[in-house]
Amino acid sequence: MTIGMQRNNPWDILVSDIAWDGLAPAQPESGPAEFVSLECGIRAGIKLCYTYQGRGWNSPVTFITRFSPPPDNPTAAYIQHVCDWTGFRYDQLLDFHDPKVLVPWAHAIFREEQGADADVITDADILAAKALADA
Numbered sequence: 001m002t003i004g005m006q007r008n009n010p011w012d013i014l015v016s017d018i019a020w021d022g023l024a025p026a027q028p029e030s031g032p033a034e035f036v037s038l039e040c041g042i043r044a045g046i047k048l049c050y051t052y053q054g055r056g057w058n059s060p061v062t063f064i065t066r067f068s069p070p071p072d073n074p075t076a077a078y079i080q081h082v083c084d085w086t087g088f089r090y091d092q093l094l095d096f097h098d099p100k101v102l103v104p105w106a107h108a109i110f111r112e113e114q115g116a117d118a119d120v121i122t123d124a125d126i127l128a129a130k131a132l133a134d135a
């Protein structure tokens with residue numbers, strides 16, 4: 001199992017000074033943050049999607065370039081994979097509040113970050129975390 005999935009963090013959100021709801025009390029020194037539940041980890045990524053959208057980073061190219069920047073990441077391949085898997089154009093403006101956008105988007109990010117380990121995450125898991133994010 002990938003580190004992100006072990007830490008209930010399928011987005012692979014890195015340890016930072018952000019006080020995400022649902023962070024585990026003890027955090028690793030680096031790498032993906034740890035959440036108390038998968039739902040909390042998914043919620044954090046959804047909140048990040050909302051934040052990025054508010055800043056205008058809501059197309060696959062702008063979001064992923066910010067989320068997984070070059071040169072340390074294969075950003076161009078990441079963008080291509082997510083577009084192939086979702087059917088979204090690289091420059092398409094996305095509304096992450098819309099479940100018809102958010103669910104395939106989240107699944108694609110999870111697949112890119114966690115590989116087959118993310119296959120256990122269901123649409124219902126994403127929608128439950130979205131309800132928390134929207135509360």
